[in-house]
Amino acid sequence: MNYSRWVVTSAWPYINTVPHLGNMIGSVLSADVFARYLRLRGYEVVFVSGSDEHGTVIEVEARRKGIKPHELTDEAHEYVSKLFKAWYISFDNYTRTESEVHKEFVRDLMMSIYRNGYIEVREQVMPYCEKDRIYLPDRFVVGVCPYCGYEDARGDQCDSCGRLLNPEELITPKCTFCSSRPTFKVTKHWFFRLDKVEDVIKEWLVNHKYLDENVKNFSISWIRQGLKPRSLTRDNEWGIKAPFPEADDKTIYVWFEALLGYISATKEYFKSLGVEGRWRDFWLNNDSGTAYFIGKDNIPFHAIILPAMLVASNEGYNLPTIISATEYLMFEGQKFSKSRRVGIWIDEALEIIPEPDYWRFALIRMRPEGRDTNFSWSEFLRIINSELNDDIGNYIHRILTLIYRFFNGLISKPSTYSDIDLDFLDKIKKAVSRYCEYMDLARIRAASDVVLELARSGNYYLNVKQPWAKIKTDTNDVIATLYLGFLSIYYLGLMLHPIIPNTTRKLFNILNIDINSVKLTPTVVDIETPHKISKPEPLFKKLDPDFISRIDSIVDEARGRAQSKRPNVLKW
Numbered sequence: 001m002n003y004s005r006w007v008v009t010s011a012w013p014y015i016n017t018v019p020h021l022g023n024m025i026g027s028v029l030s031a032d033v034f035a036r037y038l039r040l041r042g043y044e045v046v047f048v049s050g051s052d053e054h055g056t057v058i059e060v061e062a063r064r065k066g067i068k069p070h071e072l073t074d075e076a077h078e079y080v081s082k083l084f085k086a087w088y089i090s091f092d093n094y095t096r097t098e099s100e101v102h103k104e105f106v107r108d109l110m111m112s113i114y115r116n117g118y119i120e121v122r123e124q125v126m127p128y129c130e131k132d133r134i135y136l137p138d139r140f141v142v143g144v145c146p147y148c149g150y151e152d153a154r155g156d157q158c159d160s161c162g163r164l165l166n167p168e169e170l171i172t173p174k175c176t177f178c179s180s181r182p183t184f185k186v187t188k189h190w191f192f193r194l195d196k197v198e199d200v201i202k203e204w205l206v207n208h209k210y211l212d213e214n215v216k217n218f219s220i221s222w223i224r225q226g227l228k229p230r231s232l233t234r235d236n237e238w239g240i241k242a243p244f245p246e247a248d249d250k251t252i253y254v255w256f257e258a259l260l261g262y263i264s265a266t267k268e269y270f271k272s273l274g275v276e277g278r279w280r281d282f283w284l285n286n287d288s289g290t291a292y293f294i295g296k297d298n299i300p301f302h303a304i305i306l307p308a309m310l311v312a313s314n315e316g317y318n319l320p321t322i323i324s325a326t327e328y329l330m331f332e333g334q335k336f337s338k339s340r341r342v343g344i345w346i347d348e349a350l351e352i353i354p355e356p357d358y359w360r361f362a363l364i365r366m367r368p369e370g371r372d373t374n375f376s377w378s379e380f381l382r383i384i385n386s387e388l389n390d391d392i393g394n395y396i397h398r399i400l401t402l403i404y405r406f407f408n409g410l411i412s413k414p415s416t417y418s419d420i421d422l423d424f425l426d427k428i429k430k431a432v433s434r435y436c437e438y439m440d441l442a443r444i445r446a447a448s449d450v451v452l453e454l455a456r457s458g459n460y461y462l463n464v465k466q467p468w469a470k471i472k473t474d475t476n477d478v479i480a481t482l483y484l485g486f487l488s489i490y491y492l493g494l495m496l497h498p499i500i501p502n503t504t505r506k507l508f509n510i511l512n513i514d515i516n517s518v519k520l521t522p523t524v525v526d527i528e529t530p531h532k533i534s535k536p537e538p539l540f541k542k543l544d545p546d547f548i549s550r551i552d553s554i555v556d557e558a559r560g561r562a563q564s565k566r567p568n569v570l571k572w
């Protein structure tokens, strides 16, 4: 990829709740692994996201709790920010939509779009709930989808056919708060003329080199239906005041402003470093790449609406380079559900197993890449015990222990290699270059397959070579085996570093190599010898075999501990 630097982003979590494992793998964790990979490759990276805190849900929730929306989001933002740190998420800036830099940036960009003639005022019929005394934008009206007949379509989008909707298109609409049928009132709104950028966006999509097929096909077929103007404003009080003339009582629709958070967060980051202008290198230089990690339900907003706003601003912003949209992670065959308590939330996870690397590894192995996947406890156990411990951990430990036992930890190069050695060296080289190819395209689970295959080949190689049987008779062969063993675990460590950063840091300490000074290249590089390692220790522990039979009580206890640590606004 011919870029000098990257902005990596994950979708902004809506901060009325704690993210669950599905949210984690869908955006934040995937983005973190990708950001860490790019840093390891030597790119300059800014990794940003933030709490999405405006909009109707939080306004209504705060009202019901008798507090101000700000009180709710202050506490929730602080708690979730800490959780992301605990999960080793390496954000350069995890900010929030109440940040002053963000609000100012949104208003400025909206005014550029306005001045460029992409905004028009229209009277709009909006659903209004007489009982709740609130306009019901977006998702707060549900009804039957006029296109596919899905019964639970929301006012802004149908989850079944994926089309964006307007609330008045719904057949038999209902207020999501009280289920009564809303009335429709006329109110004035400021509309974004998506239709005026349709051709530009379509051409950009068609010619895009890196977009996944699912993102490309979905977006192009959506554009074929014709892009319609979309309302940019809302009648909410809680949000960013609309900057347009005579729009004093309106706020900007949360979705439009949160998308612009990717840019404002970069701007805020460099401002905090005292080099404010540098954000422009990342967003306006065309040798900078931008990567977005989202769930598939967010495709239209990232592949159409965000690029449309950037084009309409006419300020020369880079359009998305990579949009990695995951399918859904199910939980024991069901959808994650807060109301039905189906799933595991990220604070509960750390109460079950406090080392995030286990969760990170398992979730990457289950990443819904190209298809829906299912989190099950039995699969979790298999991944931790068999893949992480047996295949990877055991192999690394075997090699290091042999080096330590036979050569006091000293690694040197052999005078010759056998055919078996050369074959294994070739496997290492192919694994590293394939890993980089997959990771370049954000195919993270596919890249993790490559890592596991290499560890398994390593175990096999060691079994065939049997250095313990030759240490007295063929020292050169033992040196060759352990040098290549060392080279392979060095690369396993590098390739795993973005996924399990804490454990690989421990590994590199044992290897006596400063992980911060190492770069990963797609071409395998020899390691300077002689090189001395420290005394090896096992990197991973297996889960008890009775983990599965005790899982219900383990989860109950973890849930109790997590609840007691949550701020009141996030308690269920």
Ligand SMILES: [Zn+2]
Binding pocket: 145, 146, 147, 148, 149, 150, 153, 158, 159, 160, 161, 162, 163
């Ligand atoms: Zn539909």
Ligand SMILES: [Zn+2]
Binding pocket: 129, 130, 131, 132, 175, 176, 177, 178, 179, 180
């Ligand atoms: Zn209602």
